[in-house]
């Protein structure tokens with residue numbers, strides 16, 4: 001059923017079809033919000049752009065690389081504090097961010113020579129780094145700079161370097177999701193097949209759609225190694241540029257975030273015959289089933305079972321301690337894309353919480369379908385919400401905690417709703433058996449922290465008024 005009284009829909013009537021509540025007996029044909037469309041003008045979206053999806057989500061977690069934005073300096077804002085894709089080479093890709101700092105005069109006269117000068121300066125400044133990615137932005141796409149030609153010129157002048165060019169300006173899609181698609185295909189076309197790897201195992205995988213948020217990749221890689229599996233490359237968290245050029249030699253693509261990286265898996269299947277296996281590293285059951293599937297594929301189920309048994313024995317009692325204290329707590333699950341369905345079922349089943357709302361900023365219809373199916377009856381589902389809608393939902397639903405990003409998270413904090421960072425985490429990693437317990441502990445600490453009572457504002461008592469809170473109700 002549509003979420004009729006949504007205040008925002010009075011201002012922007014089209015938004016009504018983007019927020020629904022799943023009623024008793026309803027199926028997905030009647031309770032699926034519209035999704036993955038261009039943002040409605042006038043609705044201040046929380047989405048990222050297609051440049052952001054290509055660079056900040058997928059490109060820049062590669063660790064041994066100089067990542068340059070060719071455009072105004074503001075485009076390259078995301079680094080420390082906003083992204084947490086750490087790496088085992090002392091976080092080079094997080095510490096340094098590079099931009100050509102395009103100004104008005106370059107828009108008028110062109111910025112190709114500026115780019116070339118910047119590439120040389122960056123390589124000269126970090127002589128140990130021989131790999132580079134360059135990202136087009138809206139500004140340099142509109143003036144028509146030929147980034148590929150400049151990259152080819154530099155590679156001819158410096159034979160020891162290799163450069164990848166990503167033409168995914170901000171306007172190349174309705175959201176960051178358009179950029180995911182563009183960089184998946186660009187990497188495959190330009191770089192896959194240009195390095196031959198050393199194969200050291202009978203079981204060789206690419207770990208795809210995994211960005212090593214606070215160490216997720218390293219936790220999962222440890223399980224694979226204990227199973228005797230060679231991880232040829234990780235696309236792209238903690239991943240190495242040259243390893244990713246050798247993706248075509250894996251026996252299996254193990255896909256974590258299908259939303260951002262199914263494209264490269266499907267193309268690797270079409271072009272190189274490599275099968276795709278979708279897994280889920282969040283939650284004891286989902287992770288156990290995932291390790292079993294990989295074991296089954298290679299005929300080494302016993303190794304998977306041994307890891308599952310050992311890790312469950314070690315961590316399940318701690319998870320259960322938190323689950324007993326989180327039972328019945330109300331959660332708004334508001335991530336960007338696939339964490340919606342990776343988490344919805346697992347947190348309810350294994351931590352005892354109730355998901356009262358799901359949303360996705362840029363997920364496709366399939367992501368929302370899976371999220372609603374796993375969240376259950378009575379859940380408010382919102383596609384591409386704006387700030388007013390988020391506030392309205394918090395006031396109506398009165399959750400005990402919200403999992404979302406920094407922008408809506410800061411608003412939630414002002415409304416005295418505890419907020420956990422669903423994107424960069426608080427005290428992650430959250431993947432793996434150990435990580436799932438860390439997640440439960442973060443939720444517990446958020447829900448039971450006395451901080452939120454100190455304000456004198458209690459969302460559960462409806463005492464939100466303009467004189468007390470920060471929300472101006474219309």
Ligand code: CFM
Nearest residue numbers: 257259260335336337338339423
């Ligand atoms: Fe995939 Fe991601 Fe996500 Fe995503 Fe993202 Fe992210 Fe996310 Mo933030 S690739 S869709 S574009 S799981 S950056 S690591 S947390 S919105 S739900």
